Amino acid sequence: MYKPMHASRRRLLSSAAQALGLFVLAGALPGHEARAQVDAWDAAFASRDFKGALRALGGEGAEAGGQVQLDGPDVAENGAVVPFTVTTALPGVSLIALLVEHNPGPLAAVFTLPPGTEAFVSTRLKMAESSTVHALVRAEGGLFLARRPVRVIQGGCAG
Template sequence: MNRIRRALLAAVVFAIARPLAALAAWNKEAFSAKTPGEALKSLGIGDAAPAKDLHIEAPEIAENGAVVPIEISSAIPGTTALIVLLEKNPFPLTARFDFKEGALPFVKLNVKMAETADVRVLAEAGGKYYFAKQEIKITVGGCGG
């Protein structure tokens, strides 16, 4: 009986501790930044080069800014992270996705956009940063607009 109880307790502690470890990696300053420049500075990103191998698939015009589908993929060898910034949103840094070596750098997400703006995506590969951007026109705002 004690063995079962200990195993159950260990499983519960592990289940609680695992998400807390992920929160430790949370960059609150970057995600709270009010401008894309502040967010990039908080992430330690300086210059980024334009990249043809970084692809953004998103509608040119989104009828509802509350749900804008975006698909991002990188053909840049050694991509270890994809970072999504929505230029005119109250908090521009929307997401950061980290990839293990050999993983396919591809994400599909729905974002909320306040108004017509550029979606800027950065890829980290080999210690360097690359970017691509695409304008999305919003007819009805999704961030309180």
């Protein structure tokens, strides 16, 4: 049965809000900051253009450099399951977001990391077409960005 994309995003945002609620209860995150974070994610997920999603996450002006490692394929045979890994040695990483520039909804994944957590995430993204994938990392030193172009092969042959 087909489920609309916005329904799965609502479930994701609901789960994220519950996780942030646990941080609030544990005293790790003030309530007003948690609400602001959920609102930013909602705006980023609702955005239909890359720059709007990046702006909603506060990622404009993020430093692009070698601080963040974004690993993934150069060529993906199946755009429905493209594997990516993000790692960094930056201190105090609290957020890792993955954005696919040419997807209809560019924000593909957001991960919050509690204090003391190793900054490593691995996931699979759906890519509608060949595009640049961006990893946005929020750490103590600010916002950092890594990019990786990925060519998606349609139907198992170069298109």
